Amino acid sequence: MVNRIVVGAHYGLKDWIAQRATAVIMAVYSVILLAAVGAIGPNTYEAWRGLFANGFMKFITFLFFISLFYHAWIGVRDIWMDYVKPTGIRLVLHVLTIFALLGYAGWATQILWRL
Amino acid sequence: MAELSIKKKRPKNLDLTTIRLPLPGILSILHRVSGAGLFLCLPLLLWLFQSSLATPESFATFKAVAAHPLVKIILLGLLWAFCHHFCAGIRYLFLDVHMGVDLESARLTSKIVFAVSIALTVILGVALLW
Numbered sequence: 001m002v003n004r005i006v007v008g009a010h011y012g013l014k015d016w017i018a019q020r021a022t023a024v025i026m027a028v029y030s031v032i033l034l035a036a037v038g039a040i041g042p043n044t045y046e047a048w049r050g051l052f053a054n055g056f057m058k059f060i061t062f063l064f065f066i067s068l069f070y071h072a073w074i075g076v077r078d079i080w081m082d083y084v085k086p087t088g089i090r091l092v093l094h095v096l097t098i099f100a101l102l103g104y105a106g107w108a109t110q111i112l113w114r115l
Numbered sequence: 116m117a118e119l120s121i122k123k124k125r126p127k128n129l130d131l132t133t134i135r136l137p138l139p140g141i142l143s144i145l146h147r148v149s150g151a152g153l154f155l156c157l158p159l160l161l162w163l164f165q166s167s168l169a170t171p172e173s174f175a176t177f178k179a180v181a182a183h184p185l186v187k188i189i190l191l192g193l194l195w196a197f198c199h200h201f202c203a204g205i206r207y208l209f210l211d212v213h214m215g216v217d218l219e220s221a222r223l224t225s226k227i228v229f230a231v232s233i234a235l236t237v238i239l240g241v242a243l244l245w
Contacts, residue, residue, distance in 0.1 A: 020208060020211065023204050023208070024208070027201060027204070027205065030201065045171045045174040045175075048167060048168070048174070049168055049174075052168060072150075072153075072154050072157070075147075075150045075151075075154070076150075076151070076154055079147065079151060100157075104157055104158075104161060107161055107165075108161060108164075111161070111164060111165045111168060111169075114168075114169070115168060
């Protein structure tokens with residue numbers, strides 16, 4: 001039995017899978033966005049805004065952002081777990097990371113749904 | 116518990132000044148560094164994204180900010196971080212399904228990741244930033 005601690009990785013497959021699933025979503029999105037930008041060549045404000053105001057694009061861009069923040073949580077948490085050993089400090093860093101990412105998720109959603 | 120006590124007796128060298136990382140090791144630590152850098156710059160990137168989309172006036176501000184040489188250097192660095200994280204990440208997905216795990220392939224694919232990510236950074240940097 002390993003020494004289980006509350007700010008550990010919870011020793012499951014869930015986050016490992018989630019990190020990879022979100023990575024694939026972001027990779028596919030990146031290719032779609034690059035192709036769209038390459039095809040349209042949005043040099044003006046109207047064209048650039050129109051790209052993201054499109055329903056499908058808005059949907060997958062939102063999916064990209066949610067994947068990004070979930071992916072970043074797992075990655076940054078791993079960094080804290082590797083280098084920050086005192087449980088109290090690590091817990092504070094985990095909480096701050098979650099708060100930052102939740103805030104970014106709200107921010108990104110607001111940017112997209114004002115279009 | 117027996118395993119733990121054996122582990123403790125093993126010699127270890129964690130002196131960062133004398134460790135010479137092989138190429139897959141350099142790729143690995145840069146994967147972490149690039150991810151951390153992208154995470155830290157999320158507020159900047161979200162702000163730029165917001166400015167580019169909100170209003171025609173904020174779009175003009177975005178263009179002016181993105182045209183600043185210092186911002187260009189930062190964005191070029193973040194573009195490399197993205198490309199490296201992207202390419203190294205795809206390599207890890209292959210390793211996950213046990214493809215390219217032998218030493219020779221691991222070294223070869225590391226070289227490919229560095230070559231492709233740097234080439235992509237240059238191509239996209241020229242196309243998008245200049």
